[in-house]
Amino acid sequence: MSDDKFITKSEHAKLLNRLHKYLFWVGEQIPQMVDIDGGQVHLHKFVWKMVNKPDLSDEDKKQINYCIVRISEKEAEYETDLRESDLTPEDAKKLFNKTAGLLRALMDLKELEASPKKKRLRKFHHYAKKRKIDDAKRLVKFLGKVKR
Numbered sequence: 478m479s480d481d482k483f484i485t486k487s488e489h490a491k492l493l494n495r496l497h498k499y500l501f502w503v504g505e506q507i508p509q510m511v512d513i514d515g516g517q518v519h520l521h522k523f524v525w526k527m528v529n530k531p532d533l534s535d536e537d538k539k540q541i542n543y544c545i546v547r548i549s550e551k552e553a554e555y556e557t558d559l560r561e562s563d564l565t566p567e568d569a570k571k572l573f574n575k576t577a578g579l580l581r582a583l584m585d586l587k588e589l590e591a592s593p594k595k596k597r598l599r600k601f602h603h604y605a606k607k608r609k610i611d612d613a614k615r616l617v618k619f620l621g622k623v624k625r
Contacts (some may be wrong), residue, residue, distance in 0.1 A: 483563045492559055492573050496580065505574075505581040513547045520548070524585050533589065541586050548586070552579040 484492075511520045527533070527541060555576040558564075564572065 482565055484566055484569045488566075488569070489560055489564075492569060493556070496556065496559075496573070496576060505577040507582045507585070508575060508578045511548070511551060511579065513544075513551065518544075520544075520582055524582050527589055528585055538590065541589055545583060545586050548579050548583055552576055552583065555579065 507521045507524050509519065509521045510517050512518075523540075523544065527537060530537065533541070555572060559569065559572050559576060
């Protein structure tokens with residue numbers, strides 16, 4: 478493979494700069510699976526489960542902290558590869574997306590342990606979702622009566 482098929486140092490730098498911009502991770506997809514400690518972890522499912530829990534137990538907090546450490550290590554590994562490896566444009570894009578997804582997961586998990594205010598906010602969102610579902614059920618019931 479010739480060198481002209483690899484991204485340039487300038488392109489490496491641009492990708493890394495994009496990763497470090499404020500709020501770059503908004504809209505990024507958390508990877509479904511990630512290899513941590515030699516095993517596959519359902520990262521997307523784990524983050525979704527933790528974010529939607531109204532209260533976090535001590536065990537949940539331990540799992541979150543463990544994941545934060547391991548995902549940080551994996552993200553640093555990916556970022557090093559993005560900085561130093563010879564990558565084709567396609568491989569660079571895939572690696573960038575995986576790295577961005579891990580950063581998104583990290584931001585979501587770190588936000589969970591941020592403050593008691595976040596816990597109240599999660600409870601509020603849980604309550605708001607429940608109200609929307611109840612409202613939708615009432616509307617369907619009402620529309621069923623109107624059709625008759």
